[in-house]
Amino acid sequence: MVIAFLALLITGGEIIISHPRFYWGETGNSGTTPLFRIPIPASRDSVPTGYGYQLPDQNGWSRYLHFEAAWVLVLTGLIYVVAGLLNAHFRRDLLPPPGERNWRAVRAVLQRYRRRAPPDAKDNHAYNVVQRLSYLAVIFGLFPLVIWTGLALSPAFDSAVPAAVNLLGGRQSARTLHFFVTDLLVAFLVVHITMIALAGFWKRTAAMFTGREAASSKTKGAERR
Amino acid sequence: MNAISRRRLIKSGVAATVGVAGLAAASRIARRYGLIPPDGSGIYGPGETLTYAAQRLMTRHSLAREFPRSMISEKPFGNPVAPPSDAFKRLQATGFADWRLTVDGMVTHPTAFSLADLKTLPTHSQITEVVCEEGWSYVAEWIGTPLSNLLNEVGVLPQARYVVYNSIEPDWWESVDMADALHPQTFLTMGMNNGDLPVAFGGPLRLRVPRQLGYKSVKYITHITVTDSLKRFGKGLGSASPEAGYSWYAGI
Numbered sequence: 256m257v258i259a260f261l262a263l264l265i266t267g268g269e270i271i272i273s274h275p276r277f278y279w280g281e282t283g284n285s286g287t288t289p290l291f292r293i294p295i296p297a298s299r300d301s302v303p304t305g306y307g308y309q310l311p312d313q314n315g316w317s318r319y320l321h322f323e324a325a326w327v328l329v330l331t332g333l334i335y336v337v338a339g340l341l342n343a344h345f346r347r348d349l350l351p352p353p354g355e356r357n358w359r360a361v362r363a364v365l366q367r368y369r370r371r372a373p374p375d376a377k378d379n380h381a382y383n384v385v386q387r388l389s390y391l392a393v394i395f396g397l398f399p400l401v402i403w404t405g406l407a408l409s410p411a412f413d414s415a416v417p418a419a420v421n422l423l424g425g426r427q428s429a430r431t432l433h434f435f436v437t438d439l440l441v442a443f444l445v446v447h448i449t450m451i452a453l454a455g456f457w458k459r460t461a462a463m464f465t466g467r468e469a470a471s472s473k474t475k476g477a478e479r480r
Numbered sequence: 481m482n483a484i485s486r487r488r489l490i491k492s493g494v495a496a497t498v499g500v501a502g503l504a505a506a507s508r509i510a511r512r513y514g515l516i517p518p519d520g521s522g523i524y525g526p527g528e529t530l531t532y533a534a535q536r537l538m539t540r541h542s543l544a545r546e547f548p549r550s551m552i553s554e555k556p557f558g559n560p561v562a563p564p565s566d567a568f569k570r571l572q573a574t575g576f577a578d579w580r581l582t583v584d585g586m587v588t589h590p591t592a593f594s595l596a597d598l599k600t601l602p603t604h605s606q607i608t609e610v611v612c613e614e615g616w617s618y619v620a621e622w623i624g625t626p627l628s629n630l631l632n633e634v635g636v637l638p639q640a641r642y643v644v645y646n647s648i649e650p651d652w653w654e655s656v657d658m659a660d661a662l663h664p665q666t667f668l669t670m671g672m673n674n675g676d677l678p679v680a681f682g683g684p685l686r687l688r689v690p691r692q693l694g695y696k697s698v699k700y701i702t703h704i705t706v707t708d709s710l711k712r713f714g715k716g717l718g719s720a721s722p723e724a725g726y727s728w729y730a731g732i
Contacts (some may be wrong), residue, residue: 273662274615281547282609284616297616301560315725316615322732323527398662404543410611411535411691411731414542421545426617 256331260440264322267437269317272298272310281425290431329402336394348382349391355384387390389443397440404433496635514641514657518718518726519708532729539731540659544690547607552673553618556610558680561649561699568648568700576684581668585644585705588635595684598668601625601633606665607689610697613726620681622688623671628662631706639708644719645687646703654698654719655710655728656689665690668701693730695721 275293283289285302295412298314316431339345351360364385374383382390406412407420407429423429440446451459488511510516515533519525564572571579572651576595584590605623625683627643646653666687670677675685682699689696718728 270615272611276615276616281551282553282617282619284553284618286557287553296538302614303558314613319524319527319725319727322531322727323524326527327599338564338601354553375699409535409732410544410609410693411539414544415539417545426611428617 256328256335259324259327259331260444262320263328264437264441266317266321266324269313270321271434273312273314274299274302275304276302277431279424279431280425280427283427325405326404334397339394345391347395349387349394351384351387360384361388369389393440393443397436399441401433401436401440404429406438408433483629484610498717517727517729518655518716521724524727525709528727528729531727531732534572535729535731536659539691542664542691544606544665547609547619549607549621551619552607552621556618556620556673556681557616558678559612559694561680564679565649569649572679579684579702581685581702581704583630583704583706585708586637586640587631587705588637589633591634593630595670597632598625598670598685604667605671606667606688606690608665608688610690610694611693613730620675622669622690623674623677624667624668624688626664626670627668627687628664630704631661631669634706634707640706641704641708642710642718644705644707645697645698645701646668646705647700648702649700651720652698652700653714654687654696654721655713656692656696660689660691663689663691686693691731693732695726696730 271293271403275295275297276285276289277291277293278287279290292304295304296308296310297304298310300309312352354360360383364383368385404423407423413420413426420426420429423432429469434479482557507516510529510533513568515529515536517528517532520529520532575639579595581593581695582590582596583593603625605621607619607621609617609619611617627678631643640658642655644653644655656666665688669682669686669688670684672678672681672683682697685701686697686699705713707713710716714720715723720731722728
């Protein structure tokens with residue numbers, strides 16, 4: 256899933272390079288005014304970029320790989336979501352506990368981060384409320400959105416489900432939103448990896464794969480997972 | 481490492497076997513129902529096959545979005561093409577009076593049509609979007625006759641599975657399956673926005689396939705072949721696009 260996401264990110268970047276301009280509404284092209292443009296050269300000579308040269312064109316294989324990786328991400332994502340619903344992972348580990356569904360709890364966690372206070376003892380084995388809310392937003396907000404805005408760029412899919420693109424305000428709006436949602440996912444990834452690094456990268460990553468912590472790291476008996 | 485118990489190992493083994501058998505069965509069914517694209521092998525084959533099969537199950541008859549006249553782009557963007565060949569320029573000099581569209585292959589009456597012949601077929605128009613794989617798009621009105629009308633004229637044999645179409649310009653050819661070939665919006669286009677189709681947009685004759693990306697809408701069509709197999713055409717990948725690294729099915 257991580258490999259598929261990185262493949263999507265790199266190939267998505269390559270696809271943008273063929274036309275690094277973004278529009279709003281249904282249509283947009285080199286003859287119309289963009290909403291904004293990324294100040295890089297393009298890989299095609301039909302795009303006015305202000306640069307006198309072109310980047311190498313990697314669009315063909317990038318598109319093949321983008322859509323194949325999308326299938327991997329969507330199919331493994333579906334398994335993850337179904338499993339998470341069935342084994343109550345989302346309810347148990349991600350839904351904030353009843354007492355913490357308020358701003359006070361969120362603020363308390365953020366203040367601890369700001370003071371760089373050591374985490375609560377209970378946070379060693381459970382996510383705090385800010386983590387829980389971020390993960391829920393990524394799993395049930397950003398990922399469905401990035402899939403939706405991506406599907407809306409398929410002319411054949413739109414012929415079967417016109418609302419997929421019409422609700423987003425048109426084809427070019429969908430493309431621009433696909434780019435923005437991807438940016439939010441990348442922002443999450445960067446913060447997420449930084450936090451893991453601060454918490455001890457190898458210990459946490461090993462725990463992620465094995466589901467248990469290294470024997471030497473904790474002497475506590477009551478492990479939750 | 482006693483986390484992986486024997487029971488779990490056996491369970492995983494059974495699951496993997498069932499998975500592989502399921503994949504094998506799925507690929508046989510997909511082949512039988514024509515759900516494998518001609519470029520469905522190699523490392524990107526699984527992704528292409530999933531996309532094409534899903535679209536064929538979901539979008540066999542669905543119509544591309546059509547737009548109101550008010551949404552026609554004031555500035556349509558004609559993707560730059562290479563300078564026209566001498567063959568094109570010769571035909572252009574006489575106002576395309578000698579332009580011929582040759583239709584052959586698995587048809588009962590192979591025929592060469594002039595533009596005047598094509599204009600005797602029922603004329604329709606559609607206001608649809610051209611979507612380039614680069615990311616840009618525009619909306620225009622396209623006037624012409626559905627390809628299905630032409631195919632009815634020449635009589636398609638029942639074993640036909642694909643329609644291959646060539647530009648007068650060298651190495652520019654594509655193909656679609658019968659679902660797209662017989663689709664009511666797949667147009668032999670001769671007019672655009674109430675005028676003749678400009679050369680910059682594919683005039684005098686362009687095949688519009690609005691449910692797929694712009695590169696399937698080949699400009700300057702002179703030859704159409706109906707076939708049951710794409711193996712004999714080019715490198716056997718279905719069209720010039722996969723030979724240049726782009727997917728054959730461009731409905732995404």
